[in-house]
Amino acid sequence: MSGVDDLDDLRASFRDVLADAAAAGDIRRHVNEGASRCESLWRKAAELGWFALLTPEIHGGLGLGRAAAAVLYEEMGRVTAPLPVLGALAATEIVAAFGDGAQCSEWLPRLAAGESATFAADAEDADLIDGDQASLLLARQSGGPWMLGAPVAVERIELFDRTRSLARARLDSAASKLAGSPERIARTLRIHANMALACDSVGGAKAVLEETIQYLKTREQFGKPVGSFQALKHRCAEHKVAVAAAEALLASAVARWDCDDVDADLYAMLVKALACDMYAAVATDAVQLHGGIGFTWEHDCHLYLKRAKLNQTLFGSAAVQWDGAARLMVSA
């Protein structure tokens, strides 16, 4: 299943559940309490099989393509969902593609059921996404093979963005080696991470821009809606152009990711940089366009702003991505 209609249905089902969670105050409560996981939303997601999207059917999963994961990431971005999906789906993809029989049967059903996972993109990467509750850690010794096992000495790192968290951890001594080219595993993880954040950024930017435009239509000053002032209109139009452009590039990058195209890595880098910078610009201006209300804890603007600024720097800033893309462009 990766037909357009099927993906549209999938999108609608993700959106319904996430909108309900937002409307019920789950996300807001999670942010206010600073908990490590949004339990109600996590249980619902696990029940609905969101963590099993990429898991092969023989291991109890849905066996969908990466395009389905892209839709989930984008929809989560719309509501700044505090769900540890990224680490789990990336680990699922790696174990399913590179794990041996024992590794697959040990880990895939657990991940599909909603247990968290994380990965260290390289030996120096000490800040692990979704790491604080992870059962599984993928890590690589410098120049060596990739290992997988339970994380130990886990230390949670709280972020300004309370919809995500990082952790420090190391592998326990019982970790097992992953067969397969370490470079290919690194590439697969890099593409997954870049695509997840690009999707999240497009979803978040669309939502925060829509919200901002609604606000500008209703907020009145000088006897008229502030959205009638040209200085504000032009900024909104510019954001709309940037969002549409990033969304279009994302569609082409997702198509490449979905079929494991030779250019999937290049396009993931390009869209990661483009979409995350775009999201940061839109979310930054959204606060300004809201005025004082946008600066309050009560308003959602800061959730988007903090997630956007985190997305921008997580897994490598735009400069890092442009440099990586430049190397790929001239290496072929």
Add this chain to the structure above:
Amino acid sequence: MGRRRAIDGVGVSAQGTAGSRAFAPLAHRDDLEKFRAEVRAWLEAVVPEGWFARSAGASDADYLAFQRWWLSELQKVGFATPHWPKDWGGEELSLRHQVIVSEEMVRANAPSPDLYVVSLYHLPATLFAHGSPAQRERYLKGVTERGEIWCQGFSEPNAGSDLASLRTRAEKRGGAYVVNGQKVWSSFAANASYCLLLARTDPNTPKKQAGISYFILDMKAPGVTVRPIKQMTGQSEFCEIFLDNVEVPAENLIGAENAGWMIAQSTLSAERGLIIFDLAERMHAAFEREIAAARVAKPRWWSDDALRRTFVQQFAELQSLRQLIRRMLEELESNAEAGASSLPPLIKIKWSELLRRHTEFWLAATGLETQKYAPPLTGGGHVTGNRMQDFMWSYSWTIAGGANEIIKTLIAERVLGLPR
């Protein structure tokens, strides 16, 4: 001189074509792969080697001759008016086929028939929807059979972004309208036989859009004076048109009197689509050439982090634009009347702003070398390699077709629904 050598080259090439074999890409329209292959073979035979470099500094006469020659070559294979209905000498070629032709033109770095843009796009878009049978018979055949050049008389010195406030007056006296006024920014008006003219027939309507009519103007009529405007590039593509008691026969009114504003929307909608597709594809081809060259030997600017990153970022932005354009073409293909699409204004902003920044990038990357004067190149899109000229020409996209500031207001109000 440069252009004349180009034309000499063309003569040789044309003979070569006739001698080898006749090309008929349209005979393969049912098989897209064969169709593409035949288009490619035709272009390889017909596009003169090195025409582009030789066009630097061409005289107006050489440019005209070159454009006429290219139109005639396009006509031989049915590619001058592929988008027109069969009844009017067209091929009713699907958008999918036209995209293939455009892609192959870009691949071959073939010339664009710039001189005939109004003749091939704006005139038919206007006449098919609103022209009388007699007007279509006379003027569409004028393009297909005699290669008549058309220009557009919309803007005025005091009616630019606020086009509806135009003041050129057309007063009906007997069987004719007497026209007085002034038009400006008319591309190639000095070479045109006819003009698509907007003029005010009723100065007393409460809404200024309601008093405008749409005419066919014979540029040779007494009282028409054309004066080329020298542009910042040194070229004179734009002209002023002065209209002094010009008699326009009543049969040259297009559609109903005072319906001109609505008809003008058909004319303007002809601009988007394949023209911008072609330009974005040409920019992409230029990127590909730079990347291929960098694989062999890195240019000096490649080691400058800021410049290299800007280059890659603009490459990413161009890919986003190409996707947006393809999406718009798909919308057009599934619904030719897609007036509801929000994509054309977004694409206009994205393309024009990227073009400005990309041409600026090349000035930064090439430094003093590209400040040294080099004669302009014409007819090769917007990334010709004459960096300063390319930069200056980028204004044509941020100002023409609705200044970007007007388009942004339009996006805010019509796409985002912000209040007026």
